[in-house]
Amino acid sequence: MKVNSWAVCLGAFLAFLAITLMTDNIKWGFITGLTISVGGFKWIRIKRKEAKEELEYDERVNLNILQSSLYVYSGSLVLLLSYLIVSSQILNNISINIELLTWYLAITLFLGFYIVPSIIKRR
Template structure:
């Protein structure tokens, strides 16, 4: 089967539809569809890069991309962990809206996978 962007979008939509119908909750369908689309497009980008069989960037650039992505993920996790600790230990009330948490994680993944590599490659 030839996997392209349309196949990934169709798979993400079908996963969204199936999970939403099974759980009667649109949030979990959104998470499933988003996971498939992000993973699929990442996989597609890696396969296209392997098909070129040429090195676009040297090891230093790849190391910088990896390092900056790690900084983004570490900062996001520290921010989320500090919120959870403060709300549970000091405020004694954890009131996380699941939609905001999903958006927070989506933005974090988007920054780490797409925005940071583009910025580092243009330096």
């Protein structure tokens, strides 16, 4: 069975819609759609690698990807730590919304695992 990106996107959207309508909570629909899309794209990537459609990269490219991802993670953690220190020591009030923190961590992981490696591979 040939699965492409459009099928994964459509499946994630339909799962998002179905779970949101069943639970009346958009958060669970978003989590379901995100899980299906990440899993589907990972599966497509593995199948392409097995079919040798993706080029093999040497040690230098893999090292650059590792270093760039480390820079993204380090920068995001420094930003989060700075916020926590400023809000606790200077403002004397830590008011962090768990949903925003979840979004922040999800975006950081998405950048480090998918966006940065694809940019480095194309250079």
